[in-house]
Amino acid sequence: MRLQCLLKKDWINSLLFVLLGLYLVFRFFNMSTFYPVIPAKTEKMLFLLLLIITGLKLFYFLISKKDCREYWLWLVAESLPVAIVWMLVYMNDGYCFLAFLAVLTVVSIGNNYKKVLILYVVIIGTSVLTAVLCALGGAITNLVYNQGTYLRSSWGIGYPTDFSAYLLYISLAAWIAYDSIPNVAFLLVAVFDFLIAKEITHTNTSVYCSILFFAFVLWHVLAEKLAHKKIIHCLQKA
Numbered sequence: 001m002r003l004q005c006l007l008k009k010d011w012i013n014s015l016l017f018v019l020l021g022l023y024l025v026f027r028f029f030n031m032s033t034f035y036p037v038i039p040a041k042t043e044k045m046l047f048l049l050l051l052i053i054t055g056l057k058l059f060y061f062l063i064s065k066k067d068c069r070e071y072w073l074w075l076v077a078e079s080l081p082v083a084i085v086w087m088l089v090y091m092n093d094g095y096c097f098l099a100f101l102a103v104l105t106v107v108s109i110g111n112n113y114k115k116v117l118i119l120y121v122v123i124i125g126t127s128v129l130t131a132v133l134c135a136l137g138g139a140i141t142n143l144v145y146n147q148g149t150y151l152r153s154s155w156g157i158g159y160p161t162d163f164s165a166y167l168l169y170i171s172l173a174a175w176i177a178y179d180s181i182p183n184v185a186f187l188l189v190a191v192f193d194f195l196i197a198k199e200i201t202h203t204n205t206s207v208y209c210s211i212l213f214f215a216f217v218l219w220h221v222l223a224e225k226l227a228h229k230k231i232i233h234c235l236q237k238a
Contacts, residue, residue, distance in 0.1 A: 117177035131156030164206035190214035
């Protein structure tokens with residue numbers, strides 16, 4: 001009982017979300033043209049703290065879930081292999097964000113995943129908006145790549161492909177996390193992502209993904225209207 005009080009879920013989750021937020025900001029600065037002066041060991045220390053707190057969170061989760069223990073153990077058994085795959089790919093490629101995804105997978109166990117997505121949308125969305133405004137205003141470098149027949153702009157991000165990817169990830173996370181925003185609004189968001197990818201960054205992958213995003217949202221919009229018509233039809237018959 002004393003151990004469970006020490007590893008109380010509230011403070012573990014709060015600390016996890018703070019560390020996740022700090023790590024997201026750190027990774028964003030490394031992929032932008034802000035070029036902040038940060039000690040070389042900062043990322044390793046921050047990531048080590050994330051691993052330790054994530055381990056404590058998982059340990060507390062396993063010892064505290066007495067109800068439906070088989071279900072929760074199965075959930076952990078499904079999530080851990082995914083996290084291990086992320087880590088193995090990270091060890092091979094050295095791309096730090098893959099290791100972060102491994103931590104994020106474990107953090108999401110037993111948590112409301114929408115809270116994690118909202119954290120991502122708020123922090124990365126604010127950071128990208130700040131970078132865009134600073135780049136277009138001349139406060140930081142706006143990298144432009146000459147591809148011969150066209151120019152690729154990055155608007156404060158390190159590379160045009162990364163800028164388009166940021167916009168698409170933010171849009172997808174917001175669509176999943178914010179139920180209160182009508183699906184129709186995200187049709188406009190998908191069009192905006194498409195125009196940026198097509199005209200500003202010239203990123204083919206993001207162009208195709210934006211079209212798929214638009215198609216999925218449109219499908220949801222049409223499904224909602226069809227369901228609404230069926231309800232009205234049933235009520236009229238009654």
